[in-house]
Amino acid sequence: AQTVTQSQPEMSVQEAETVTLSCTYDTSENNYYLFWYKQPPSRQMILVIRQEAYKQQNATENRFSVNFQKAAKSFSLKISDSQLGDTAMYFCAFAMDTGRRALTFGSGTRLQVQP
Amino acid sequence: SAVISQKPSRDICQRGTSLTIQCQVDSQVTMMFWYRQQPGQSLTLIATANQGSEATYESGFVIDKFPISRPNLTFSTLTVSNMSPEDSSIYLCSVRRAEANEKLFFGSGTQLSVL
DSSP, rough: EEEEEOOOSSSEETSSOEEOOOEEEOOSSEEEEEEEEEETOOOOOOOEEEEEEESOOEEEEEEEEEEEEEHHHHHHHEEEEOOOGOEEEEEEEEESSSOOOOOOOOOOOOEEEEE | OEEEEEEEEEEEETEEEEEEEEEESSOOOOOEEEEEEEETOEEEEEEEETTTSSOOOOOOOOOOTTTTTEEEEEEEEEESSSSOGGGGEEEEEEEEEGGGGTEEEEOOOOEEEOO
């Protein structure tokens, strides 16, 4: 079974600064996907970014980028130029590349962007 | 992104009653997933809803408590049966879109409170 660990329950960052959220995972699979989801108070789960394990290049989506270290089983999210709208819960998630591909989630990191 | 309509958005129910949650997707999808998010917690997979066959339940979840229907490729329901206060959670449906490069999207969730 796969596990996802987020060791930072809460983080705070000043507006316009950069913050990095940590995630580690455990799997014996070689092919899989990793995700970061954002959940604002509206409770809507919003896909922030996705990384395919077979790709060495780190995924980037505008101000969001990841540092994917496959050997270390580490998948951190970097948010640049933080905005007030980035305030939310952030969940790291894992999905296998075969079968049902359901998501396994970490416990989440609550990010507060301060004005 | 997928348009996923989930109803009701919230409900307050009495102990011992049942509630059926609906999830409608704007296009056909092979698999639909149901998740539970208990207060202040991460998301846990309840079951995978397959069209034309019985749902596949995760450990700790049983069909008698969470019956699922999947009558076609765009619709599914989850029923929370014989509710107790411990069932108070957010329930979310999720779909994987092949045309979106296998990304997973979520409905807006159902906030359930059981008195």
